[in-house]
Amino acid sequence: MISIVIPVHNRLEFTRQCLACLSVQTYRNFQIIVVDDGSTDGTDLMISQEFPEVVVLKGDGNLWWTEATNWGIRYAQKQQDKRQESFVLTLNDDTRVAPDYLQTMLDAYRKHKPCLIGSVSVDSDNPEKLEYAGAAFELYTAGGRHLSEDYHNSYRELSSRTSYVESHSLPGRGTLIPMEVFDKIGLFDSKKYIHYMSDIEFSVRARKAGYRLIVNVPSVVYEFVKATGIQVERKVTLKEFIDGFTSIKSPTNLRVRYNFAIDHSKTKALYFCFDVGRICTGFLLRKVRIMKSL
Known part of the structure; x- marks a missing residue:
């Protein structure tokens, strides 16, 4: 069972598109948990009308990404059947995925376990443009680089050269986490990392605990780049x-x-x-x- 945890806040159209992609997955043993952190744009009504099978947990607008994700994980932990493999997939709503996405994530996990499986990220408007394929860094002088640079930020080049990349961290945008990992290292740290870097910090903890961090090349997340955070390309004042x-x-x-x-x-x-x-x-x-x- 895969529990897909998606924090949302006032992005109804992004949420609708994301849920529509998940509804046609070829792998069917999953549940979707949307943590609606105080949306006022009718997101909860849209979900109840168009995706009634989706579990919606309601926050008051003060959860931010980290605690909203933890809410979803705690719900999944209570629902899990310990007789079968159980996973949490963290996902953002400003993404879309192909119908075989979940299956490719599971296939990669079974090949590389014990591990966490991350997704390749490409620009939804230009799928050839590779946005993320892992990260390398050292913990002395804060040096590091995005591994997408090794493939000239080209998804075509990446997919022609390898089927996976081993990373030093993973983002929350499409990461498959075995439920046992939470039992071993705890949840995301919502006290120190309210919104940003909790995903990176969690994956670093998991790596220290002996789990490989694998970015699976066939598992692609199409990211709406213009909707995410502060853009490097934008002229920041x-x-x-x-x-x-x-x-x-x-x-x-x-x-x-x-x-x-x-x-x-x-x-x-x-x-x-x-x-x-x-x-x-x-x-x-x-x-x-x-x-x-x-």
Whole structure:
């Protein structure tokens, strides 16, 4: 049984499209748990009318991604049949997947277990553009890179060269997690990582506990890139950049990144300084490139 946990908030059309993709999966032993964190756009009514088989858990708007996901996991834990293999699939609503998506995830798990299985991410508007295929990093100086760069950000090149990539972390956007992992390392940490980086932190904990982190190339998530967070390609103003250091909605939130440094890096505060320096340098380099192109 796969319990698909999807946190949502006021994105009715994205949620509808995501649920429609899941409703036609070739693998059928799954349940969908939508955690509707205070939507006011009629998301819950739409789901009850169009997808009555979907479980909807209602929040008050203060759960954010991490605790909303934990709500779904706790529900799945209570419902699980321990006589069969059970999994949680974390998924965002601003995605679509092919009908064989769940089957490819299960096939990869059985091939590589014990492991967590992550998805390749491509741009929904340009499926050839590879957005994610794993990450490599070290925990001393915050160095690292996106492994999609090794394939020139081309899904065609990736799929022609390999069937899977081993990663140092996995995002929550399409990750299959055996239920036993939660028993071993706990849930996502919603106290230190309210919205961003809880998925990365969880996968790092899982890797430390002995689980491989596999990105399965045939398991593709088509991501609506323009709907996700702060875009690197977008011209972020200096004010937006600085505000990102304190915003819950920002991946550069300093408290979150400090917590990760203390929890998992080898050099603690020094890692945090390197990490912030890397973020600032990246912003300045993007500004310089923009100015040169004018």
